[in-house]
Amino acid sequence: MKNxxxxxxLIESLRCLPGVGPKSALRMAYHLLQRDRQxxxxxxNSLQTALQSVxxxxxxxxxxxxxxxxxxxxxxxxxxxxxxxxxxxDLMMLEQTQSYNGMYFVLMGRLSPLDGIGPxxxxxxxxxxxxxxxxxxxxxLATNYTNEGEATAHYISELxxxxxxxxxxxxxxxxxxxxxxxxxxxxxxYALQGRRQY
Amino acid sequence: MKNxxxxxxLIESLRCLPGVGPKSALRMAYHLLQRDRQxxxxxxNSLQTALQSVxxxxxxxxxxxxxxxxxxxxxxxxxxxxxxxxxxxDLMMLEQTQSYNGMYFVLMGRLSPLDGIGPxxxxxxxxxxxxxxxxxxxxxLATNYTNEGEATAHYISELxxxxxxxxxxxxxxxxxxxxxxxxxxxxxxYALQGRRQY
Numbered sequence: 001m002k003n004x005x006x007x008x009x010l011i012e013s014l015r016c017l018p019g020v021g022p023k024s025a026l027r028m029a030y031h032l033l034q035r036d037r038q039x040x041x042x043x044x045n046s047l048q049t050a051l052q053s054v055x056x057x058x059x060x061x062x063x064x065x066x067x068x069x070x071x072x073x074x075x076x077x078x079x080x081x082x083x084x085x086x087x088x089x090d091l092m093m094l095e096q097t098q099s100y101n102g103m104y105f106v107l108m109g110r111l112s113p114l115d116g117i118g119p120x121x122x123x124x125x126x127x128x129x130x131x132x133x134x135x136x137x138x139x140x141l142a143t144n145y146t147n148e149g150e151a152t153a154h155y156i157s158e159l160x161x162x163x164x165x166x167x168x169x170x171x172x173x174x175x176x177x178x179x180x181x182x183x184x185x186x187x188x189x190y191a192l193q194g195r196r197q198y
Numbered sequence: 199m200k201n202x203x204x205x206x207x208l209i210e211s212l213r214c215l216p217g218v219g220p221k222s223a224l225r226m227a228y229h230l231l232q233r234d235r236q237x238x239x240x241x242x243n244s245l246q247t248a249l250q251s252v253x254x255x256x257x258x259x260x261x262x263x264x265x266x267x268x269x270x271x272x273x274x275x276x277x278x279x280x281x282x283x284x285x286x287x288d289l290m291m292l293e294q295t296q297s298y299n300g301m302y303f304v305l306m307g308r309l310s311p312l313d314g315i316g317p318x319x320x321x322x323x324x325x326x327x328x329x330x331x332x333x334x335x336x337x338x339l340a341t342n343y344t345n346e347g348e349a350t351a352h353y354i355s356e357l358x359x360x361x362x363x364x365x366x367x368x369x370x371x372x373x374x375x376x377x378x379x380x381x382x383x384x385x386x387x388y389a390l391q392g393r394r395q396y
Contacts, residue, residue, distance in 0.1 A: 003286060004263040006244075006251045013244035016237025017215075018229045019222065030285065031216045032245070033252055033261060034306050035319075039214025040245050046204075046211035047230070047242035053204045054231055063231060065202040087228065088201060108232050 007033065059130060061123050062088050062106040071104065078102040080137040084127065084156060086110050086144060094142065102140075105130055110143060111152040122152070124159065131165050141169045205231065257328060259321050260286050260304040269302065276300045278335040282325065282354060284308050284342060292340065300338075303328055308341060309350040320350070322357065329363050339367045 002008065007029060014025040032040035056062065057069035071077065081102030085091050091104050107122040119125075131139050139160055143149035157167045173191035174183055183191075200206065205227060212223040230238035254260065255267035269275070279300030283289050289302050305320040317323075329337050337358055341347035355365045371389035372381055381389075 002290075004252055004261055004267075006248045006263060007261050010244040010248040010252075013237070013241040014215075016230070016234050016241055017226050019225075024217065026287065027217075028215050029248070030261075030306075032214070033248060036214050037249055039211070040249055043211040043214055044242045044245035044249075046208040047238050047245075050204045050208040050227070050231060051235055051238055051242070054202055054208075063202055063205050063228075065204060069202075089224065092200075108228075 056108075060104045060106055061108060061126055062091060062104065076101075079135050081140060082131055082136045082138070083140040083142050084153075085142045086149060086152070090142065090144075103136070107143070107152070110146075110148045111155055112148050119155070124156065127156065128159060128163065131160060132163060136165070138166045138168060141167060145172055254306075258302045258304055259306060259324055259328075260289060260302065274299075277333045279338060280329055280334045280336070281338040281340050282351075283340045284347060284350070288340065288342075301334070305341070305350070308344075308346040309353055310346050317353070322354065325354065326357060326361065329358055330361060334363070336364045336366060339365060343370055 003011070010032075011022070011025045011029045014020055014028050015022070017025075020028070032043075053065050054063050055065070055067075057064040057072055058067050059072040060069060062069055062071070066073075078101045081100075082105055083094065083100060083102055084105045084107065085094065086107050086109060088106055088108075091106055094100055094104075105127050107124075107127070109117050109122045111117060111119070111122060130136070139156075141153040141156060143153045143156075153169055157169070160167045171194055172187065173194055174180070174187065178187075180188065201209070208230075209220070209223045209227045212218055212226050213220070215223075218226070230241075251263050252261050253263070253265075255262040255270055256265050257270040258267060260267055260269070264271075276299045279298075280303055281292065281298060281300055282303045282305065283292065284305050284307060286304055286306075289304055292298055292302075303325050305322075305325070307315050307320045309315060309317070309320060328334070337354075339351040339354060341351045341354075351367055355367070358365045369392055370385065371392055372378070372385065378386065
């Protein structure tokens, strides 16, 4: 006794979602067919629309429905600074600080050889072309301070320095409200090394 | 700075999946658009195919692509017994035991008033019609021994007994390999009450 073929196919297809294994896929398929057919139909349409209309901005590589995204085509941005982030969410967080007005480049990932993500997958060729447009004066690396984010930043900095482009890395130290008693020693050690003249 | 509208729409649509909140939906959408467009397209197709072709068997209420599913149309089943289960997976587990050869009825859920699942959502009208076909002699309630499964079994047994239908409930007791020292006292108490003459 098995599920009907179209249902088995749906269960299999749901497994392309990250973090969804056989049990979750089964639960999702039952839920959609039993309790939320409207949602399932909406999801199918949204997937197709997104696949058709969402591509990447030619300049910043972020998701965009236009060839050049609204942020890159804005005339009020400082074009001499280029901030490199891993994901669109990082870009949004930086925008929320309202303390940066330059351009961005979104890698859409981080170097992670074990997951098969190398320089090509995170569009480093495109980044290097972008950084050599003659207008960008400084590349600010704002990848995460995880092992993979650090490795990515290091790799990019080497590539860019070879081409004579000025590269910087966002600071590491105590977070706002951070207490020395509770912070880990790695962070504290970097906070000491990165001290600034008052 | 927001995501493009088609991407926002996809994130919203993914939230119809059970257990998927805003963060997971965002992660899934990025993954699909960035690393698995083929999977996304396959998922859209599978959803549409399943919505079109998967309905419910007229007899057992299980998912089926035919009006009557292969199990219900089989001529080698014992038609006087009707086993009521919560989900298709329960049916499959029972079939795997190869110790039951009767018919099934799949509720597609359990009574759960807090989740808005009442008698109508678990198709009790259809079950009662099915049990009164004149051929079914015994209804075996094989809902889970959870609180909700128990409440469901109790509710159904009342409905069926009112209509003069013989109802039984699968046994509760020590599992295979179960040791008295380690079993919970509720199970042990039921194992005692449910003792059988040797």
